Amino acid sequence: MSRILVGACSWTDRALVGSGWYPPGRRDAEGRLRYYAERFGVVEVDSTYYGLPSERNSVLWSERTPDGFLFDVKAFSLLTGHPTRENALPAELRGRYGRGTPEGGLLDEVWGRFAAALGPLRQAGRLGTVLFQFPPWFAPGARTERFIGECAERTAGWPVAVEFRHPGWWREERRDGTAGLLAEWGMSAVAVDMAQTLDTSVPPVTPVTGEPAVIRFHGRNEAWGTGTKEERFRHQYTEDELAEWAPRILRMARRAEQVHVLFNNCCGDAAVRAAETMRRTLDRERDRNRE
Template sequence: MGDILVGTCSWTDPALVRSGWYPKGQRDAEGRLRYYAERFPVVEADASYYALPQERVSRLWAERTPDGFTFDVKAFSLLTGHPTRTAVMPDGLPPDAGDDGVLDAVWARFAEAVAPLRDTGRLGSVLFQFPPWFRPGPRAEQMLARTARRTEGWPVAVEFRHPDWWRPGQAEATCARLADLGMAAVAVDMAQGLPASIPPVTPVGDPRLAVVRFHGRNTSWGRGSKEDRFRHTYDDDELSGWLPRLRELAGQVERVHVLFNNCCGDASVRAAERMSELLREARSSV
């Protein structure tokens, strides 16, 4: 049975910092991470999607967390085909994804930045969350193949946001392709019945890792502000409903990362705390 690690998709989200979850005296950058790492074994670093991470910062993360702590690092927007602002590009390079020279420079900077986490055994995965318009087909296949070549030797997890990847008739092929590329599959919990809803599947692409990201069940997904999209408080029934599925995943892979992305106030950390409690209770009752 693989390990199930529970955490959140950020420890620096402004709403979380304002919520009061961090105690006085531990609200600076170092204090927040140390406090978080005392309570959870895994976290997703999402700031690296918005701007290229820095090697110096990753080294500090490694120094401020205990052995065994795990970071999932979200891939920079340009590397997943998302629009990217010139202001966050290195050395004034244009955000032209069709320019191999620009991509070479960005990939090199990203690899340099995550090296301290890899070197200290703290890198759980690099999360490639592809955009909603990234759908199955030849162009997507080429992008996945290029990503696999660029990340050879890295732990990689892939989240598809176009529902066709996990539709009946396509899901098996999606799992098989991720397995061929050595990439872990990301399952999601989200509101169902929307045009952009990802089916509630728990795929396995890599026997080393599976990731489940809990986005909340707000029906404003795909529109409105960040607060609108992610505002959701998970109740015990919603969390308990996942316990058999998480145990099933843990029976197929070495590790399962369970990450809460309902990032409004302290909702994500409270859900992660409660999910951890429910998992402990389930283990003790076996």
């Protein structure tokens, strides 16, 4: 059986920090990360989507976590085709952005800085995967397939996971082609849990196309795609909802060397509590399988 790591999609989310989950004396930047890493084996870094990471932070993250702990790092928004504010770029690059479109060699520069910033994590063995979350309008087609190929070429040798927000990639008639495309490029397909009653709902398929296998739990709020972040992701997972996934996760673990299970229902301490419950649920499912 492979290694299954369970965690949350942030350890610095404002709602988590304000929830009281971190005890007194462990609420500074170093204390929070050390406390989190004592309880979980993986975390997603979502701040790197909003701004380029720094090598300094990668060094600090490595120093403050034990051997075996992993960071799944979200790709910067400009690299996945999302709208990106000019002030999200380093000051010396902003004049080259030009009406929201990268000009000249700006995109190459951003790719280079992103890769350099992750260098210390890779060298320390702390980089779990780089998550490319593509936007809802990133629909299946020749143009988007070429874009994925370009991303794969730029990240050759990295562990990369891909999450599609357009449901067309995983509808039944397209499913095998999508899995084959990602496997060809050595990229992991991200499985998702979300409300299944919307036109934009991504089916909860669990293909294993690369390493590590990744599942992201977004909650089952029907406000998905609208409202504030809290409104979109507010959900308290029940034990029954998590139990639905336990057999699927263990089946994925038989096909992958490592599985990352990450909770993105980031309201208060809901994500870390769901992660704790999922670990217990997986333990029970393993015990049941051994009987």
